[in-house]
Amino acid sequence: MNFASCSKAWTIGDLSKCQPMGLNVDTWLVIITAIFIPASIFLVKYFKGKINSSSTCRIPYKFFGSRFRGLCRKIKPLTDDNYRIFSSFGPNGGHTERSPKVVRTELDVWYGLRSKIVENNHIIKNLINENWDIIPKRHIISFRRWLNHIDAFQAHVTMGRADYRENQFPSEVVEIIKRHA
CATH class of the missing domain: 1.20.120 (Four Helix Bundle (Hemerythrin (Met), subunit A))
Structure with missing residues (x-):
């Protein structure tokens, strides 16, 4: 299904008809979550303590x-x-x-x-x-x-x-x- 089909599915409120690359919305949600959560954890750990008390970023x-x-x-x-x-x-x-x-x-x-x-x-x-x-x-x-x-x-x-x-x-x-x- 192409982008226009997904746009039409979004407009009518039925995302089950949108299946880019043959994957349904639920599968895409799992994929995005699997990428987003570890990336978020990494960023939080990396920048933890990098901001001082006056809320200005200190260069590591x-x-x-x-x-x-x-x-x-x-x-x-x-x-x-x-x-x-x-x-x-x-x-x-x-x-x-x-x-x-x-x-x-x-x-x-x-x-x-x-x-x-x-x-x-x-x-x-x-x-x-x-x-x-x-x-x-x-x-x-x-x-x-x-x-x-x-x-x-x-x-x-x-x-x-x-x-x-x-x-x-x-x-x-x-x-x-x-x-x-």
């Missing part, structure tokens, strides 16, 4: 993990440079695991180099903001804390005595960047 990490890796590779040299400056010249930076914490009193070099950290942080902040959609959900809080630290440190440097103790550098981002770079 397994698809764009390489993009996050690329972001980390861009950020890592900047964080390495910041660490080098802070550990070599910062007020609390002169300690190692073997030696006790050293507080430096001669900070002229540190005051001169803080602007380089602010410059690196500005680049890091732009990279994070431009690539926010590829940051894995499990790292979002750490990256928000990092952005808060960047803003607070910049205010501390530009305003002199601005207190940023509540926005210290989130040390876990070092491991995140290292692991993915």
